[in-house]
Amino acid sequence: MVNCVSIFSGAGGLDVGAKNAGAKIVACVENDPDAAETLRLNRTSIDNPEIFAVDIQSVDFTQLRTDEPTILIGGPPCQPFSKNGYWVKNDNRLIDEDPRNMIGQFLRAVSELQPSGFIFENVESILHPTNIATFERFLVEARALGYACTVYRANSADFGVPQKRKRVFVFGVRKARTPIPQPHPTHGDPAKPELMNGYQPYTGVGAFISKYASDDFREPQEDASNGNYFYELTHVPPGKNYIALSKLKGYDGRKFRTGGRFWNFLHKLHPEEPSITIAAQPGPWVGPFHWDNRRLRVPEVAAIQTFPEVYKFFGNRRSVQKQIGNAVPCLLGEKMVAHLIEYL
Template identity: 40%
Template sequence: MASSKGVTISLFSGAGGLDLGAEQAGFDVRAAVERDRDAALTMEKNFPKLASPVIQKDILDTPTSDILRAAGLRKGQRPDLLVGGPPCTPFSKSGFWLEWKRSGLDPDASLLQAYTRVLSESRPRAFVLENVYALTYNNRASRPALERLLREIDEAGYDFNLKVLNAADYGVAQARPRLFILGAPKGKPTPVHPEPTHGGKWERRSTGNVERPHVTAGEALDGLVTDSEREEVVGGQYGKLLPDIPPGSNYLHYTAQRGHPEPLFEWRSRYWSFLLKLDPNKPSPTIQAQPGPNVGPFHWDNRRLRVAEAKRLFSFPDEFELVGSRSSVQAQLGNSVPPLLAEKVIAEVKKSLN
């Protein structure tokens, strides 16, 4: 049965950050495609309006007709909204040290084409495509991929706007820049991106609406009562170094350039998030899906973030349930779109439809 709120189809759903934003903006997510079992179960647990169980298949092997049928759409009907964030492995900033990724040889790049295939065949009234902002970089991997993606969107019959948005500029307590491409069929009003509601310093410059400060990690976690987790202890060779690092700093605290009497590291010899600690007076830095054993951000109490804390820093509701092991939950959160950012983006898309 079609939804009176507007039928939404979700691709590469993950934990459902985009989907939760869509529902908060007034749409109903009716079908989802997600091959990871834990993420699919997370979707089913938190999205009761799904018309069918999540399609747990590789999207490359999933016909568009199956997705439309799962949404309860009959032949000739089309969804109101298509959302999705194809996996960003080939274009993520943290992966550019791998030559085969810089050369554009990652097979996951074809998942962008899976999105445009469903776009072309399902003909939604509007779409939202989210990805890492490194897709906009002018290098051998990103530039051809972005040009091909935009060409295929055009060939599918859609006009679009694209822009990199920082989640912190929209009230999320995390500095998380993401690329959003919004579109509608040619001849219809093209959605525009929302104006920032918050602002402040990010990467040595001011962004957003500086008249309303960014929400800080301390504000987001204020009043949250959590139980300790077995996985929160930071051990190994470098875990003992964490207590002396000031909030907001990282391994550079232990360099000669920062005046440490017994420097342990060379200047800029590690990735920036190595031994990175949250500052309660700033938004959290980007939280990764698969951080290494010494990769932060860590809590200012010298431990890993607990699940409930990470959910707050992503703007997921406290009652949102994530299925799977601790590492699976970390991956689901780290790959997700902050729901508050998604809601504000999709609310603008809804305006164009109206």
């Protein structure tokens, strides 16, 4: 059994994945009160860990260090990415602290806990040219602490999640001679048969959310019928967005210039295809919408993120959406943590 310390835990998506991969969650650190309460409500789903509902800067990770194999997992808030001037090494080779940027706190946790390995998770834009220097400095510091690092750009749909969601993972293994290999996808896009290579086809959302279609799960917030773009929404074909309106024959509603709106504007799910990325704070006409021309229900959003059916969320509707949207899909977390454990 490998112990696991989770930081920036959020609603616990990566934690659930770690448990399913065979790790034992011993501690979670999460400063947001609603997300911390969500973790408490689901203790049995994440091994009944000690929950530190405090600012991570107040946590002494040396107190969690043991002689047993341990991994550290987490996705720190890392804004502003482009402020590279804040990254200065001190005598301990750690990055100077900026309260707006928690990468330094992740490295401090690594330094104090001295885990056998770690998983650092973040948004794909951390590799953008305006942010890459910050990210590369993180790798330099992690390696200086004794960890061989592997960078992997993942799409959750490639691992059976019913959602196209791109994230960056760094696998760190202590005292490894060479970086571990990247994970191997298990699923592929059937629209690109030349790239399937024996993979299973992407998983559609229908199998995950159809059970929540009855009126028993109806929510007041799902009704979009009184909105400005409801007529347009009803004409968007499943699996498409606003761009499809300009190609419909006999359609007499508003049309929009291609590129004039964000790509997820009026995007509608197709039951046999993965969802687009679930947003933490979507605008009123940001998809995905259900193919029944309504907004998604909480259990549907959670299912697309592959949370267990029994998982509970604390807070108002906006808070719950934010918690779910910020989470790592549990199934993706399971695949990533299992890959790390394999090479410890």
